[in-house]
Amino acid sequence: MQTGLLTRFDISEARVRDLVSDTLGASDDGELFLEYRESETLGFDNGRLKTGAFNTASGFGLRAVAGEAVGYAESDDFSEAALRRAADAVGAVTRGHSGRYSEPPARTNKKLYGDLNPIGEPSFAAKVKLLEQIDAYLRGKDDRVRQVSASLAASWQMVEIVRADGEIARDVRPLVRVNISVIVGEGDRQETGSHGMGGRQSFGDFIATESWQAAADDALRQALVNLQARPAPAGTFDIVLGSGWPGVMLHEAVGHGLEGDFNRKGTSAFAGLMGEQVAARGVTVVDDGTIDERRGSLTIDDEGTPSGHNVLIEDGKLVGYMQDRQNARLMGMKPTGNGRRESYQHVPMPRMTNTYMLGGDATPEEIIASVDDGIYAVSFGGGQVDITSGKFVFACTEAYKIEGGKVAHPVKGAMLIGNGPDAMHRVSMVGNDTRLDTGIGMCGKAGQGVPVGVGQPHLRMDRMTVGGTEA
Numbered sequence: 074m075q076t077g078l079l080t081r082f083d084i085s086e087a088r089v090r091d092l093v094s095d096t097l098g099a100s101d102d103g104e105l106f107l108e109y110r111e112s113e114t115l116g117f118d119n120g121r122l123k124t125g126a127f128n129t130a131s132g133f134g135l136r137a138v139a140g141e142a143v144g145y146a147e148s149d150d151f152s153e154a155a156l157r158r159a160a161d162a163v164g165a166v167t168r169g170h171s172g173r174y175s176e177p178p179a180r181t182n183k184k185l186y187g188d189l190n191p192i193g194e195p196s197f198a199a200k201v202k203l204l205e206q207i208d209a210y211l212r213g214k215d216d217r218v219r220q221v222s223a224s225l226a227a228s229w230q231m232v233e234i235v236r237a238d239g240e241i242a243r244d245v246r247p248l249v250r251v252n253i254s255v256i257v258g259e260g261d262r263q264e265t266g267s268h269g270m271g272g273r274q275s276f277g278d279f280i281a282t283e284s285w286q287a288a289a290d291d292a293l294r295q296a297l298v299n300l301q302a303r304p305a306p307a308g309t310f311d312i313v314l315g316s317g318w319p320g321v322m323l324h325e326a327v328g329h330g331l332e333g334d335f336n337r338k339g340t341s342a343f344a345g346l347m348g349e350q351v352a353a354r355g356v357t358v359v360d361d362g363t364i365d366e367r368r369g370s371l372t373i374d375d376e377g378t379p380s381g382h383n384v385l386i387e388d389g390k391l392v393g394y395m396q397d398r399q400n401a402r403l404m405g406m407k408p409t410g411n412g413r414r415e416s417y418q419h420v421p422m423p424r425m426t427n428t429y430m431l432g433g434d435a436t437p438e439e440i441i442a443s444v445d446d447g448i449y450a451v452s453f454g455g456g457q458v459d460i461t462s463g464k465f466v467f468a469c470t471e472a473y474k475i476e477g478g479k480v481a482h483p484v485k486g487a488m489l490i491g492n493g494p495d496a497m498h499r500v501s502m503v504g505n506d507t508r509l510d511t512g513i514g515m516c517g518k519a520g521q522g523v524p525v526g527v528g529q530p531h532l533r534m535d536r537m538t539v540g541g542t543e544a
Contacts, residue, residue, distance in 0.1 A: 077243070078107040078233040081131070081151040089156065090239060093135070096160040097237035101172035102138040102398050103163070104376060105235040107131075108417040112228040113192050117204035119220055125197075134417040137163040138399050139170040147418045175402060177240040181379040185365060185372045189247045191227045191275045200225050203280055211255050211289050217300070218293070219263065220256040225249075227276065234377040242377035248272075248368070248524060250513065251279045253289050257296040264485075266296030267470075271512035272366045295452070295471050298483045305472065305487035305541035311447035312489065312534045313440055313475065318452055318510040320527035324428050325458045326465040326493035327358065329518070331385050331393075332411070332423040333400035335460055342463035342494050343391060351391045352497030355433050358386040360395055362410055362426030368512045369426035369526040376412035376421050383409045385428075386497075397423045415521040425516060429528030433503025437531040440502045442478040448487055448539055449473040449480055463493035466540075486542030496534060504531030 079086045089105070097103045109131040116124035132149035135156070144163030148155040195203075207223045230246040250271030256263055268291040270279055278284060314322070327343075335341035343351060352358075362371050362380030371380045376398050385393045396404070397412030400423055413424035441449065449472060456467035469487040473480045491499075509528035516525040 078109055078231060079235065081107070082153065082156065083151065084153045088153070090235065092156055092160055093235055094237045096135065096164055097137055097174065099167045099170055099172055100137040100139050100174060101402065102175040103136045103237070106134045106136070106375065106414070106417055107233040107235070108133070109231045110228060110416070111190070111192050112226070114224065114226045115200050115204060116222070116224040117208060118222045120208060122201055122204065130416070132417040134419070135159040135163050136420060137167050139166045139172055141403065142166040143399070143420060145420050174237055175398065177236055177238055178242070178373070178376065178378040178408065181373065183372055183379065185370060186245050186247055186273055188245055189275060190229045191247045191249045192229055194275060195280070203285070207253060207285060207289055210286060211293055214293055215257065215297070217257040217259060217297070218255055219258045222254045224252045225276070232375065234375070236377070240377070242373050244372045246273065246371065247275070249274065249276050249279065251285065251288065252513070253292045255292045255296050257293070257300055259300060262300065264296050264299035264302070266292045266294065266299060268292040268295070269511060269513035272368050273370055274366045298471060299485060302483035302485035304543040305448070305484035305539065306474070306543045307539060307541035309536050310539050311444045312537045312539070313444060313447060313449045314529065314532045314534065315449070315451040316437070316504060316506045316530050317508045317528055319450060320429050320510065320529035321453050321514065322456065322465070322467050322489070323358065323430055323529055324425060324514070324516070324525065324527045325456055326463065327497060328360070328425050328428045329458065329460050330463060330493060331395055332425070333394045333396040333404060333406070334423050336394050337400050337404050340461050342461065346391050349391055350389050351494055352386050352389040353500040354389045355503045356386060356389050356497055356500050357384065357431040358428065359384050359431065360411065360425055360428045364427055364526070367427050367509060367526045368514055368524045371410070371426060374410045374412045374421070375414045376408070378408045378410045378412060380410035380426060383411070395423050395425060397421050413523050415523055419521050422519065422521070424518060424523055425525050427509060427526030427528070429507065429509060429526070430503070430530065432505045432507035432530040435502045435504050437504050437506055440504055440531050440533045441475060441480060443502060443533060444475045445477060447475040448484070449475050450487065450489060458493070463495070464491070465493060466490050484541070488540035490538040490540055496537065499534045499537060500532055501535050502533035506530045
């Protein structure tokens with residue numbers, strides 16, 4: 074790592090450590106979180122470059138934890154005066170509190186990303202040229218293409234976590250994303266298709282000609298499929314979910330319910346069910362922040378805990394929650410490396426990294442052939458989930474009718490409706506083709522957004538409710 078962020082203060086590193094120690098000495102936990110971030114975004118829309126932005130941001134956040142109370146102050150001013158004001162503010166929660174400062178997180182020798190910085194390579198001009206090529210390529214592929222949008226985004230984040238006991242943890246986090254969407258039309262009808270890809274690496278693999286052309290082809294394919302789609306039927310159907318991105322439903326309808334804070338407060342549909350059968354046998358769900366180059370992966374979380382491979386549901390039984398340090402302590406459990414925050418301006422909380430279901434022994438072809446009358450959901454768009462009840466609604470962006478064990482015509486407007494815990498019990502076949510999404514996931518919680526990964530194999534879910542648009 075390059076020059077430490079502690080050197081940005083106008084006082085010595087020893088003086089910063091002393092202030093942190095004095096402030097957090099009576100707390101149960103807490104830290105000084107420092108961040109430096111660079112970000113770049115280019116957007117090409119309707120034949121021209123519409124946006125081009127480069128930003129830097131840096132600052133610190135000081136947190137003191139006393140039982141269930143949290144004091145937090147942040148600033149972009151690396152001065153002793155700003156740090157002292159922050160210390161005074163967070164000290165309010167520790168006055169009269171006689172906590173014992175928690176043991177530090179375990180150390181790790183792993184360093185997922187080195188000092189890789191994806192910004193600047195390729196050059197700004199080369200990125201603009203690439204976006205122009207994507208636009209021209211799609212417009213030349215089919216005369217039904219009416220609009221093309223493409224974007225490139227990259228960020229590079231350095232973090233430093235200083236504890237009152239003198240422990241310091243550091244991490245470097247690169248992130249890139251390429252997104253392509255296309256609108257096609259025939260007469261008055263227009264439909265959209267899209268494809269995104271990215272991860273914690275450089276742009277290299279994603280902007281290779283064969284890579285961006287495959288992404289553009291897939292966006293166009295999806296748009297043309299939707300152009301021919303018929304209104305989706307409404308009713309109760311057996312559902313086949315595709316592998317990869319459809320795991321976003323698992324993330325939303327189940328994953329959030331397995332975060333420690335919701336379970337400690339008893340507001341999750343999974344609260345109090347540890348060791349119980351919460352899904353069908355054969356369903357195993359993990360959260361793994363250690364997978365190299367994946368969008369949700371981290372060397373350490375934003376409290377300094379090394380990320381891990383955490384089994385949440387094993388063969389249908391609830392065996393674990395995702396924990397940050399505060400909720401783990403209050404629940405008598407261990408932190409799992411899931412304490413994440415959007416930036417130095419935010420407090421950490423239990424968040425997912427890469428959450429996915431492990432594979433079974435059925436082939437995708439066998440799963441589809443087993444359904445006489447159903448819906449094959451290949452991709453999802455937006456959705457809504459109530460964590461407390463587990464109820465969800467998800468819109469399918471690419472779906473097909475299954476008739477007699479075969480994929481028939483595409484359908485438009487299908488909405489999958491259900492309840493997370495109930496839906497997990499309706500899984501009757503698990504495919505052998507687990508894969509993660511292509512690197513596009515972003516998760517929102519309590520006003521904070523963090524990059525995540527999702528995934529699953531093909532699944533059969535019996536007798537699910539589908540909202541449709543068929544007259």
